[in-house]
Amino acid sequence: MKNSKELIVIIDGNSLINRAYYAMQRPMITKDGMYTQGIYGFLNMLEKIKKDYDPDYMVVAFDVKAPTFRHKQYEEYKAGRRKMPPELAMQIPVLKEVLDAMNIGMIEMEGFEADDLIGTISKRAEEQDKRVLIITGDKDALQLAGDNTGVLITRKGISQFDLYDRKAFVEKYGFEPINFIDCKALMGDQSDNIPGVPGIGEKGATKLICQYATIEEIYEKIDEVEPNGTRTKLMDNYSIAFMSKRLATINRNVPIETDFEKYRCVEADYAKLIEIYKRLEFNSFLKRLDIPQEQSKNQELETYKVKVIGRDISEDDFLKEITGKEPVGLRIYSDHSHMKAPELDAFAIFAGNTVFCGHDFSALVKLADRIDETKTYIYGHGIKNEIYDLMHIKDMKFFVSFDTEIAGYVLEPSASDHSLETMAAEELGVSMKQENEGQIGMFEDFEESIEDMASLEFAVINRLMEIQKERLKAEELTEVFEDAELPLIEVMASMEKVGFTLDQSYLKKLGDEFAKREAELTERIYQLAGEEFNIKSPAQLGPILFEKLGLKPAKKTKRGYATGAEVLEKVKDKHEIVPLILEYRKLTKLSGTYVDGLLPMVAEDGRIHAAFNQTVTATGRISSSSPNMQNIPIREEPGRLIRGAFVPANENYVLVGADYSQIELRVLAHMSGDEALIDSFNRGLDIHRATASRVMGIPEDEITSQQRSDAKAVNFGVIYGMSSFGLSSELGITRKDAEKYISDYFEKHIAVKEFMDEQVRYCKEHGYVKTILGRKRHIKEINASAYMVRQLGERLAMNTPIQGSAADIIKLAMIRVYNALRGMKSKLLLQVHDELIIETSRDELDQVKEILRDSMENAMKLAVKLVVDLNTGENWLDLK
DNA sequence: GCGAGCCA
C-alpha cells in the first residue's frame, strides 16, 4: 500500500515501556545492577515499527509526574492503579537517553498526559495532511482513529498487536471511534478508575452507543431508552456519566508547537548509542547496528591497494615482497574443519600497505615455506585458525606478533564476544556488515568479495592493533599477553591438529552396556510407577513421584516440582524408585553426551580434534568444545570407563599424564604468604588433613575421614569462591555451622583472611583484580547495590586471583612443554586445567617425563614448591 | 565459582 502522504509515528512512551517490562518474564539486569528489560522490549518494538512502517517522523510522548487536569476534576482519577515499580521507573530516564542518542523526538508537558499530547499531535498532523500511526498499549487512544490515523494497540506483551484505523474500528465496534469516549463514559474503566454508569457493562454500553452515538443524544432521548432498568440506571447517574466522559476524553488542543520538522527521522548518533548499549549490555543490538557510511568511521579507516596474486602480481614477486622484517597480517579463508583436512578457499596477506590476495592452494604452500624460512612474524584476528590450517600444510614454528582477538580478551576477559565485527563496532564505531556476508564464493564476484573483505578486515585489524597495543601497555598487560597468551596460540592450534585417538569399538561396546542397563532401569521404573512415562521429563516425573507415589516435594519450580539430583538425593531412602531414577539420569547423560555425542566427532583420521578456546573464560582458563574434553567423567565408576576409549595412536605410544598437585591451594599459600599453609606444603603434608587438624585443634593422626572431607570442602570453597550457603549444602550442615566453619578456618589462617579482604578492597577501589602474571578481570558486581550481586562480586574478587594465577602457571608450563617436545614424536594432546596429557612415543618416555616434570615444576617460582604427579598408561583411564 | 552440552 503505497501512499504519497508522509507518515508520523507517535508512541506512548510510558505505556509501551510498561508493556515491555511486564511482557518479559525474566528480569534483565546488568552486572552493575541496572534493570533493563523495559528498555530492551521497547527498543525491540521500535525496531520493528521502523522496519514495518518506515516512518518519516517519529515522536515519543511521556507522562509527567505532576497531576493533570483530570486529577483536578476527579481526585480518584487513576487511583488504585498499581504504582510503577522502582525497577521500571529507573529505566525511563535511560530510555530517554537512548531515544536522544537515536535522535528521536520526545515530548512531555506538565498537566497533560501522554494521551493528550498524542491526540494533539495527531490532530495537527492530520491538518497538515499527514498519515498518523499511534503506538500504545492503552485502548483509550482508539478514540483517535481516523481515515488517516491508525492506532496500534499492543496485545499479549508486545510482540502481537491490533491495528485500527477508522474503518477497522467501525467494523469491530459498530460505531465511530470518537464515540469510544461515550462508550467508556457508560461502562467505565477500572484501570483509570473512571466510574461509568453502575450496572452498565461493555455489552450494554456498546449497544446504546451503536444506537445513539453519544451520551448527549442518549439523555436527549432518554424516554425512548429500553429496557426500563437501563433507563433508570442512566437517569440516576447523569452527572457520573458526563464526568466520566470528560475524564475519558483526550484533549486534542494542548498548546504545543506544531512544527514537526524536529521529529523528522534522521540517523542516530552512533557514538552515543554504542556507549549506552555497551553500558546496558545490549550486545544483540550492538551487533545489529547498521552504521551509515557518513557516520561510520570507515572513512577514517585506510583503504589499501589490493593485488591479486597471479593477476596483478606474480607469485614470485609476491613472495619477495613479503620477505621483510615487518610482521605481516594473515587471513586464511577456509572452513578450518576439524573432521577432515581443512578446505582452503583463499588467503590474504597484509604487507607494505598492500593487501595480497591468493586463491591458489600451491601459493599457500609456498607462503608457508616462506614464512617458515624467513621466520616472518604474523598477526591477525583469531590467528589460531590460520596456524591450524598451515599446520596441515607444513610442520613449522610460528612467530606471532599480535592477535587482536587475544588482545581483546586480555583487555576484557569477561566480554561475551571478541569477534572482529563486535570489536570493530565497539572500539572503532565501524560496521563490518558486508553485502555478501556469509555468501563468499557462492554468489556475485568471488574475487571481488574476498578482496573487499580482506581489505576491510585488515583496515579494522590494523586500527584495532594500534589502539590495543597502547592499552595493553598502559594497563600493564603486556607480560601476560606476550609471555603467556601469544605463545600459547600455536600450542592450542597444535592440540587441535594432533587430536586424540578414540577406540570406537570399545566405546560402542560400552554404549551397548549402558543401553542394556538403561533398559533394565526403565522397565523397573515403569513397574514401580505403575505406568509408562517419560522419565527424562521433569513435567511427567514430578507428578508421579510427588502425587502418585506420595513422596514429599521438597521444592517447586515455576512449572511443577523440582526433580533435580539435590532434591531426589534427599528422598532417596523413601522409595525404591528414586535411586533408580538417579542412576537412569546419569546413564542417559553418559550415553547421550559421551557415547552418542562423541562417536560422530571422530574425524577421518580416527581421532577427535576438539576445539580449544583461549578467549572464553573470565578467569583466564582455557575451555574446550566440540567435544568438551575437559569434562569427560572421572569421579564415578560407569562414567570414568569412557576414558578407556581414549588411547594412543598405536602400540608404539603410551599416554603420560602430568597433574599439578593442589595448584590452587599452593597459589593461595604463595599469594597470601600464609605461614601455616606454606609450612604444610613444604613438609609435604596431606593438605586437607593438615587443614582439618589446624582448624579443629586435633592432632593429624586423629582426624577422621569425615573431618578430612569437611576440610576438603572448605578448601574447595576457598578455591571456587563458594558462599556459606554453598558450603552448607555441600556439607549438609546449617548455614550457621558453615559460617562458623569458615570463621574458624580464617582464625587459623589469618594471612589468607587478610589476602581475601585485600582482594575485595582492591577490587572496590580499582574495579578489577589481578593474577600473578598481571592478568586482570573487571568485576562490576563489586559495587552493585543489590546485596546478593555484591556478595557474588566479592567472591569473584577473592577467587579469580587464585584460579587465574593457576591458569597463568599452567599456560606457561604448556608453552615450555610444547617447545621442549618440538621435533619429537611425542605430542601434547590435552590440558585439563591442572593436568597435561601427552601421547608419548615409548622410546621417548623417560625424556618426556623429564620434560614434563621440569617444565611444569619450574614454570614459575613460588613460595611453595610446585609438585607434579606423573602417570603412564595404555589409555586415559589408566592415568590415575 | 566457571564452562560445555544434551534434552524437552
Add this chain to the structure above:
DNA sequence: TGGCTCGC
C-alpha cells in the same frame, strides 16, 4: 530457553 550434569 532452562534444567540438569559433567569437569576443574
